[in-house]
Amino acid sequence: MPVKDELARRRYENLVDRLESLMRAALKPQYKGFYGQLVLSISDLEEMGELKDVRRAAREAGRRLGSKPTTTLAGGRLFVIDERKVPEEIEQLAADAAAEAMDRAFRKGH
Numbered sequence: 001m002p003v004k005d006e007l008a009r010r011r012y013e014n015l016v017d018r019l020e021s022l023m024r025a026a027l028k029p030q031y032k033g034f035y036g037q038l039v040l041s042i043s044d045l046e047e048m049g050e051l052k053d054v055r056r057a058a059r060e061a062g063r064r065l066g067s068k069p070t071t072t073l074a075g076g077r078l079f080v081i082d083e084r085k086v087p088e089e090i091e092q093l094a095a096d097a098a099a100e101a102m103d104r105a106f107r108k109g110h
Helices: 003-026 042-048 051-064 088-109
Strands: 037-040 069-074 077-082
Touching (some): 003 037, 003 051, 037 051, 042 051, 051 077
Antiparallel strands (some): 037 077
């Protein structure tokens, strides 16, 4: 394998590892791996390399975590979202947590 190809492969693997780590850190244990997402800013993307490579690496990182990742570029940010169907009990847990957070925010505002 030519040196250039080997360097590119290592760089890509390092990018996948980095994105996987960021995604893992964003997961909440109580959601058992669901509701995973990652948002990368323009400065993050510039630092990480070519957009097509970052998107491909993000999808691979998500698959490593067991998700069904999709990437969407919007407003200068790259969104990496898990498209799997969420089990009803996890969906209810997340809805309850969101309602509690809204309730707390509402009480603080008044």
